[in-house]
Amino acid sequence: MLNEQWLINANPRGRALSSEDFKRTQTETAALAEGQVLVRVDLLSFDPSQKGQMENIGYAAATEQGQVMRATGIGEVIESTDDKMPVGTQVLGSLGWQQYAVMNASAVEIVPDDGLQSAYLGPLGGTGLTAYFGLFRVGCPVPGDTVLVSGAAGATGSVVGQLAKLSGARVVGIAGGPQKCDWLVHELGFDAAIDYKNESVKAAIRAACPGGVNVFFDNVGGSILNDALACIALNARIVICGGISRYEQAVLPAGPANYFNLVFQRASMSGFLVTDYAAEFAAAKSRLAQWIKNGDLVFKEDVQSGFDQIPATLKRVFDGDNFGKQLLRM
Numbered sequence: 001m002l003n004e005q006w007l008i009n010a011n012p013r014g015r016a017l018s019s020e021d022f023k024r025t026q027t028e029t030a031a032l033a034e035g036q037v038l039v040r041v042d043l044l045s046f047d048p049s050q051k052g053q054m055e056n057i058g059y060a061a062a063t064e065q066g067q068v069m070r071a072t073g074i075g076e077v078i079e080s081t082d083d084k085m086p087v088g089t090q091v092l093g094s095l096g097w098q099q100y101a102v103m104n105a106s107a108v109e110i111v112p113d114d115g116l117q118s119a120y121l122g123p124l125g126g127t128g129l130t131a132y133f134g135l136f137r138v139g140c141p142v143p144g145d146t147v148l149v150s151g152a153a154g155a156t157g158s159v160v161g162q163l164a165k166l167s168g169a170r171v172v173g174i175a176g177g178p179q180k181c182d183w184l185v186h187e188l189g190f191d192a193a194i195d196y197k198n199e200s201v202k203a204a205i206r207a208a209c210p211g212g213v214n215v216f217f218d219n220v221g222g223s224i225l226n227d228a229l230a231c232i233a234l235n236a237r238i239v240i241c242g243g244i245s246r247y248e249q250a251v252l253p254a255g256p257a258n259y260f261n262l263v264f265q266r267a268s269m270s271g272f273l274v275t276d277y278a279a280e281f282a283a284a285k286s287r288l289a290q291w292i293k294n295g296d297l298v299f300k301e302d303v304q305s306g307f308d309q310i311p312a313t314l315k316r317v318f319d320g321d322n323f324g325k326q327l328l329r330m
């Protein structure tokens with residue numbers, strides 16, 4: 001079968017992504033060995049960590065220029081040599097930026113037929129699980145706490161805020177632009193939202209969190225982290241989930257000047273990786289799915305379309321153009 005693919009063509013470390021970083025090619029799909037499936041890729045997930053994987057920083061397996069760009073996706077089995085995954089099965093896995101993927105059946109999971117299909121790339125997938133474990137295991141909010149979230153209108157941040165509300169906290173989100181801030185307060189039930197593009201962040205945190213911040217869930221880093229550190233309460237927990245403000249920078253900023261407030265407030269700042277909790281993913285997914293079904297957890301998807309648009313769609317998460325979980329339908 002003729003297969004169109006996008007390959008990694010450069011290392012974008014220290015700069016923004018460009019169209020030259022990817023190269024389009026065509027190849028024939030390989031014949032299936034025993035225990036394999038041929039998957040038609042239908043829906044792709046876009047995650048900031050994909051740029052880090054091209055740069056070979058962090059925890060993921062090394063990548064090389066000339067290989068198919070890695071990506072999690074959902075697709076349909078159209079050929080199979082595995083009895084447990086017949087033709088027609090919907091599967092999720094690391095399918096990559098290509099029209100068809102030859103996969104070992106053991107390397108993909110069956111997507112439940114529960115009407116929540118695309119959610120398995122968002123609130124029931126990597127971003128939802130990141131929110132769940134980062135908040136509950138590292139942030140540990142208790143009723144009455146004030147939880148501050150950066151990147152709050154994004155796939156991870158929007159789930160963090162809603163889970164924090166479910167745990168009885170007061171929740172303040174930081175996001176870019178009035179439309180995203182309105183959505184946080186009026187549709188997700190955040191208590192307040194700060195538009196970091198149009199407000200003085202430190203003054204706005206002080207105003208929205210008069211008793212100080214008990215839990216700060218940070219997706220952004222840089223000056224937003226520094227401003228939040230100035231506003232922490234006694235025994236605060238700062239959860240370092242991501243630092244998207246630095247992912248395109250050639251020269252990294254000096255450490256946050258306000259870190260010494262950790263001493264005065266006897267606070268802790270911890271990083272985490274969602275993969276550390278893999279053994280508990282199934283249990284977390286069933287709790288998240290129940291909240292979605294009850295209407296307690298709402299999510300938004302930003303679905304682009306077309307194979308041609310794949311590289312430009314990854315850039316959207318770095319430019320803040322995505323409003324909700326970034327996906328692309330082939």
Ligand SMILES: NC(=O)c1ccc[n+]([C@@H]2O[C@H](COP(=O)([O-])OP(=O)(O)OC[C@H]3O[C@@H](n4cnc5c(N)ncnc54)[C@H](OP(=O)(O)O)[C@@H]3O)[C@@H](O)[C@H]2O)c1
Pocket residue numbers: 046047048049126127130151152153154155156157174175176177180219220240241242243244245246272273274275317318319320321322323324325326
């Ligand atoms: N630790 C882990 O295991 C783990 C796992 C998954 C993801 N993460 C991290 O979680 C974070 C969110 O990922 P996601 O997939 O949910 O993406 P996302 O939040 O849906 O999209 C990224 C958002 O980041 C914001 N942003 C981009 N550049 C920014 C800047 N310079 N300053 C402030 N905000 C900026 C934009 O929102 P605005 O329009 O509001 O600017 C954009 O919509 C990332 O930092 C990612 O690396 C960590």
